Amino acid sequence: MSEASSDDKTEDPTAKKLSNAREDGQVARSSELPAAVIVIGSLTILLMSGGWLVSRMAQIFANGFVFDRTTIDKPLLLPAHFGDQLLSSFITVMPIMVFTLIAAIVASGVTGGYLFSLGAVAPKGSKLSLINGLKRIFGTHALVELGKAILKFTLVSSVLWWSLSNNMDSLIQMGQMGLEPALTAAAVMIMKSTLWVALSLAVIAMIDVPYQKYAFMKQMRMTKQEVKDEYKQMEGSPEVKAQIRRRQREMANSRMMARIKDADVVITNPEHFAVALEYDPTGDGAPVMVAKGSDHMAKLIREEAKAHGVYLFEAAPLARAIYFTTEVEQQVPEDLYHAVAQVIAYVFSLEAASPMNPPQAKPRVKVPPSMQFNPDGSKLEKAGAKA
Structure with missing residues (x-):
């Protein structure tokens, strides 16, 4: 029997169907929300650190090109020298990395919750079907994701272009500055641009999160017959019967x-x-x-x-x-x-x-x-x- 048409699926999904879908790794999930949270979180750390982070990175960058006599005479020491500066850079940006990691984990659980399911990676015959594969490629979901990617690229590119255009004079003046002032000016420019990018991503996430929930619930819809069949199946389960009897007793006792x-x-x-x-x-x-x-x-x-x-x-x-x-x-x-x-x-x-x-x-x-x-x-x- 062929699968029911989406036009016939007029009923909201039951709790059992949503539970089964979750066990198979199917939940409403937005990839835009974690991206927006990561950018906003990183920007927040940069702003909270004030000028310390910029000064520290400028100092590490400058030290990377300062060599003592021993290093000059022994070029084999250069890898160790650059390694020390790289380690210092890593330690300096570690708080940002930790914060963004935590923010990404929290944001990922906002929409679909935290889930580990072997059902999502288990081999299924439907995944090997050519017809189902074409449906996934040319289906509504794929078209929406493509449109979303184009919108995001266009929006972010426009914001970056607008930011660079407004700061063109500052970019030209950087060539006449010292290393630390130039890095400071560049950092300020990057943070301003990042702020506009973060706002753009936030707008996209605000649209994507409710859409993903709507699309998921629409995908999970059931036909009237599916709802009836599921009810009959559950009604025949000894566990469900026992649960129904227990609830009936509780309600009767409460009324009594x-x-x-x-x-x-x-x-x-x-x-x-x-x-x-x-x-x-x-x-x-x-x-x-x-x-x-x-x-x-x-x-x-x-x-x-x-x-x-x-x-x-x-x-x-x-x-x-x-x-x-x-x-x-x-x-x-x-x-x-x-x-x-x-x-x-x-x-x-x-x-x-x-x-x-x-x-x-x-x-x-x-x-x-x-x-x-x-x-x-x-x-x-x-x-x-x-x-």
């Missing part, structure tokens, strides 16, 4: 915990189980369980209930019965109506209590034998238990 503040009572085991019940006395429905949990979740439910002033009622058999027979946001079973009604009536009497209206006595709740459970969820077929 948010409902505890609406509960009228939380019935506890007291430690291993907890169920939160809400009852609307104005309606005709049974109490609804808004949250339930065991062990750690039960602890969280108790803590949330305390934080919102929801009453905790200890009734182990009833807590287990509701926990194992009722789902969240469902009404309690009919067999538990009487036991639950006793608890809710007691809680309401506490809320309405006053010196003239004392609360009811705490009920001893009975659970029908058919609704009694062991902590593991198995049925306990015995006579009715008391809380």
